[in-house]
Amino acid sequence: MLLNKTGKIVEDAFVRVADDAALPESAAVLISAARFLADPEAILRREAPTGVVWPNNRNVEALASYLDRLALVALDFPKFRDGRAYSQARILRERFRFRGELRATGDVLRDQFLFLMRSGFDVFEVKKEIDALAFAEAVSRYSVFYQPAADGRQTAFRQRLIRATEGSRLLARAAG
Amino acid sequence: MYRYDDFDRTLIAERVAEFRDQVARRLSGELTEEEFKLLRLMNGVYLQLHAYMLRVALPYGTLSSDQMRKLAHVARRYDRGYGHFTTRQNIQFNWIKLHELPDALAELAEAGIHAMQTSGNVVRNITTDQWAGVAPDEIEDPRIYAEILRQHSTLHPEFSFLPRKFKIAITAAAHDRAAVKVHDIGLRLHRNAAGETGFEVIVGGGLGRTPFIGKSIKPFLPARDFLSYIEAILRVYNQYGRRDNIYKARIKILVHELGAEKFAQEVEAEWVAIRDGQLALDQAVFADIAARFSYPNYLTLPDNPPELAAARKNKRFGAWLGNSVANHKVPGYAIVTISLKPVGAPPGDATADQMDAIAVLADRYSFGEIRVGHEQNLVLPHVAQRDLPELWRALDAAGLATPNIGLVSDIIACPGLDYCSLANTRSIPVAQELTRRFSDHEQARELGRLHINISGCINACGHHHVGHIGILGVEKNGEEFYQITLGGQADENAALGTLLGPAVPYAQVADTVEDVVKAYLELRERPDEIFLDTVKRVGIEPFKERVHAAE
Numbered sequence: 001m002l003l004n005k006t007g008k009i010v011e012d013a014f015v016r017v018a019d020d021a022a023l024p025e026s027a028a029v030l031i032s033a034a035r036f037l038a039d040p041e042a043i044l045r046r047e048a049p050t051g052v053v054w055p056n057n058r059n060v061e062a063l064a065s066y067l068d069r070l071a072l073v074a075l076d077f078p079k080f081r082d083g084r085a086y087s088q089a090r091i092l093r094e095r096f097r098f099r100g101e102l103r104a105t106g107d108v109l110r111d112q113f114l115f116l117m118r119s120g121f122d123v124f125e126v127k128k129e130i131d132a133l134a135f136a137e138a139v140s141r142y143s144v145f146y147q148p149a150a151d152g153r154q155t156a157f158r159q160r161l162i163r164a165t166e167g168s169r170l171l172a173r174a175a176g
Numbered sequence: 177m178y179r180y181d182d183f184d185r186t187l188i189a190e191r192v193a194e195f196r197d198q199v200a201r202r203l204s205g206e207l208t209e210e211e212f213k214l215l216r217l218m219n220g221v222y223l224q225l226h227a228y229m230l231r232v233a234l235p236y237g238t239l240s241s242d243q244m245r246k247l248a249h250v251a252r253r254y255d256r257g258y259g260h261f262t263t264r265q266n267i268q269f270n271w272i273k274l275h276e277l278p279d280a281l282a283e284l285a286e287a288g289i290h291a292m293q294t295s296g297n298v299v300r301n302i303t304t305d306q307w308a309g310v311a312p313d314e315i316e317d318p319r320i321y322a323e324i325l326r327q328h329s330t331l332h333p334e335f336s337f338l339p340r341k342f343k344i345a346i347t348a349a350a351h352d353r354a355a356v357k358v359h360d361i362g363l364r365l366h367r368n369a370a371g372e373t374g375f376e377v378i379v380g381g382g383l384g385r386t387p388f389i390g391k392s393i394k395p396f397l398p399a400r401d402f403l404s405y406i407e408a409i410l411r412v413y414n415q416y417g418r419r420d421n422i423y424k425a426r427i428k429i430l431v432h433e434l435g436a437e438k439f440a441q442e443v444e445a446e447w448v449a450i451r452d453g454q455l456a457l458d459q460a461v462f463a464d465i466a467a468r469f470s471y472p473n474y475l476t477l478p479d480n481p482p483e484l485a486a487a488r489k490n491k492r493f494g495a496w497l498g499n500s501v502a503n504h505k506v507p508g509y510a511i512v513t514i515s516l517k518p519v520g521a522p523p524g525d526a527t528a529d530q531m532d533a534i535a536v537l538a539d540r541y542s543f544g545e546i547r548v549g550h551e552q553n554l555v556l557p558h559v560a561q562r563d564l565p566e567l568w569r570a571l572d573a574a575g576l577a578t579p580n581i582g583l584v585s586d587i588i589a590c591p592g593l594d595y596c597s598l599a600n601t602r603s604i605p606v607a608q609e610l611t612r613r614f615s616d617h618e619q620a621r622e623l624g625r626l627h628i629n630i631s632g633c634i635n636a637c638g639h640h641h642v643g644h645i646g647i648l649g650v651e652k653n654g655e656e657f658y659q660i661t662l663g664g665q666a667d668e669n670a671a672l673g674t675l676l677g678p679a680v681p682y683a684q685v686a687d688t689v690e691d692v693v694k695a696y697l698e699l700r701e702r703p704d705e706i707f708l709d710t711v712k713r714v715g716i717e718p719f720k721e722r723v724h725a726a727e
Contacts, residue, residue: 059415081214081297083337087414090334095449111198111215118333130206141194144187146327148454149334155454156183156327157461164464 002103005122007135014051014072024048030074033058036066044069051101056084060091067098075121077106086119093120093150113138120150177240177545178323178469180288187330188285191292195219196278203275218298218336220291221277225597230269230277231294232284236304236322236346237265237548239289241535244546246287248531254280259531261516261524263588263639264343265303265548266294270595292330297338299329299410304346305353306549309471310557312505316373318348318365320466321402324457328403335410339417340425342410343382350668355550357381357390357670358642360427361409363402374398379409379439380431381670383636388428389670391436393443399462401447404455408447412439472543472558477508479561487565492579495617496568499579501559510561512542514554514571515578515586519615522604523589524552533574541567551588551627553581583620584628584693585611588639592632592649593656599632601649601656601682606630609686614693623693626707629664642666644708645692646673647685656682662692662719663711674716676723688723695722 004010014030017023023031023046030051036043043050044066051072054060063073073092075085085104092098103123104116110131116124117139126132145153154162180188195215202212213223220231232247239247247267251259254276255269262268272280281291293300302322309317325344329335335342345354348365356362362378375397381390397405409427416434418424431439488494502511514534517523526534538546538556541563547555559567571577580586587610590596592603607630614620629643633650640646646661658680661673680688693707699718700710711719 080211081337082419083297083335084415084419086334086337087411109211115331115333115336142187142190142331144183144190146187146330147332156187157324157458157464160181160183160464161458161460 001126003124060088064096072101074103074105080107089119090150110134110138118149118151188290192281217296220294227271230272232267232291233294233301236319241538241544243287244535248528251528258527263550299342306547311349314349318346339419352668355666380428382428383641385634387641393440400457404451408443412442474506481562483562496579500581512556512559513581514576518578519611582625584614584626587628589630590637600651601632603630603632624706641672658685691723695719
């Protein structure tokens with residue numbers, strides 16, 4: 001089941017194509033990194049959108065020069081506790097400015113939703129239906145964020161300063 | 177003291193609510209124990225031999241008297257009336273019930289205390305010098321950086337599922353009281369030739385089954401870059417740290433396998449890409465955090481007031497003064513260490529009544545502030561020297577004036593097989609027996625500085641590798657044996673101890689340590705050559721000969 005970042009269940013627009021199967025010319029496809037890298041230019045010349053499943057033990061830099069033509073990168077969580085793809089996601093979003101769909105696949109549970117979203121994921125392949133129902137609650141649980149990430153939220157460090165500046169402006173106005 | 181503001185308090189409350197929901201899902205069966213395990217560990221909850229254990233964070237070891245009273249309350253209401261202070265400046269409650277955990281955490285949250293990231297594969301409590309802010313030999317208060325780092329690493333979206341736990345320690349003094357060289361990252365604040373403040377960055381230190389002294393990978397990192405550089409280290413580690421074997425997953429193994437130089441290059445490449453981004457430390461942000469650390473309004477007082485001279489005539493007071501009281505950076509004041517190592521007791525334990533008593537004394541004599549040190553003792557950081565005699569009488573009455581700080585009976589020990597599900601052997605009874613053997617404080621003072629560290633298994637929570645005398649419990653054919661090492665140290669000259677010989681059975685540990693101590697007395701050149709220096713000078717062999725001859 002796929003959820004978008006508002007928690008809505010969405011259809012998968014991409015067809016997963018095995019490495020030995022023929023690529024349909026007009027359908028959006030999701031293919032392995034190995035297949036993609038074997039001949040990226042040929043694959044990207046197709047009309048329909050391309051998505052790549054990128055393993056979590058491979059440097060995402062290898063994708064950098066193709067990112068503006070990729071519609072989707074799927075990053076994997078083979079186990080809940082394996083957090084490598086969080087770094088990959090932030091690097092794709094923040095360093096390489098990837099604007100396409102970033103999909104979390106594998107062992108994806110509700111307790112990760114907020115971390116995933118903050119790291120730049122916008123589509124979540126969810127294992128448990130009950131977790132899908134709890135999406136809104138899980139991502140709105142926190143209102144304070146201490147560190148900058150891919151979601152661009154203002155950190156508490158900054159908010160304190162903004163508040164202090166506004167406070168002193170008000171005081172100055174009251175005094176003036 | 178750092179005071180949490182509404183941002184901090186809101187986040188703690190939100191964390192308690194999240195954890196309450198996770199516990200409810202576990203109790204209803206919606207979460208399996210396997211799934212819950214990872215979640216509870218991120219909030220300091222372990223499953224021990226007999227019960228759940230809650231480890232509560234005391235960031236950089238600073239707490240207020242009100243927070244201490246809250247800990248006492250939790251010890252009484254949810255536990256069995258005591259708590260255990262740890263080597264990472266935290267406190268553990270050993271008998272908490274799962275269904276009561278959320279309420280206990282909610283009560284702690286009222287006092288601005290939490291258990292976030294005291295366990296799990298995350299950045300743990302940032303530790304520092306227990307004398308931070310008052311030590312005469314420090315260049316700046318390291319807790320400001322520790323607090324910035326605490327906030328930055330709390331619920332970090334990228335680094336909440338690291339290969340393994342991650343411990344960071346900071347020192348800002350000439351003498352390292354925070355053991356920074358045996359941490360995943362050790363930061364040593366110092367000034368360069370131009371007078372600017374920056375950090376030496378040491379990485380890949382750690383104990384456990386594969387002990388390493390950390391490698392220095394950056395001699396001078398400008399203070400403005402410390403967050404981005406740490407983020408770069410964590411990012412390299414998160415991607416390349418081993419996940420195939422839990423025993424090889426700490427950053428020390430990655431640093432060792434790549435080599436410190438190659439590792440440093442990887443970090444540098446990552447850091448260059450992010451150093452001028454949002455993580456560059458803004459002076460205004462630094463000043464804002466620094467401004468929320470309040471310092472006492474010290475009085476203008478003379479050093480060595482007449483009250484002190486008069487009280488010295490009491491021998492027991494004199495012994496305590498000489499042992500447990502250190503110089504403060506403000507004239508007329510002193511730093512008092514409260515020993516949690518009385519003869520025959522488990523190291524680091526305090527009863528709820530003692531916690532309350534310490535809170536009262538902190539209010540009366542230390543501007544309401546208390547510290548926890550990694551040696552599992554407590555500290556009153558701002559005591560007027562003229563108040564020392566009164567304070568001593570009160571501590572003595574509460575059983576908190578044992579004058580053994582830094583001496584042979586000031587033992588660091590892990591909980592061992594009495595509590596811990598990982599342990600192979602007991603630690604606490606070994607420590608208790610040793611404190612009985614060395615209960616004569618006069619004799620202990622003559623022995624001088626001597627640190628004994630005991631771990632009940634190879635995970636080394638008692639830091640045995642860096643004890644002047646290290647004791648490691650191992651199991652042999654179902655029986656408890658102990659390996660003894662000599663010559664370890666955890667400070668700026670950090671070193672791992674050398675094995676004395678074959679492991680000895682439980683019943684012989686105290687005898688063997690006594691033999692080692694006797695050998696030292698024979699071997700030392702002068703009475704002020706401490707044990708560690710004798711071991712360094714003569715090596716392990718003369719000790720081997722004497723201890724074996726004694727058998």
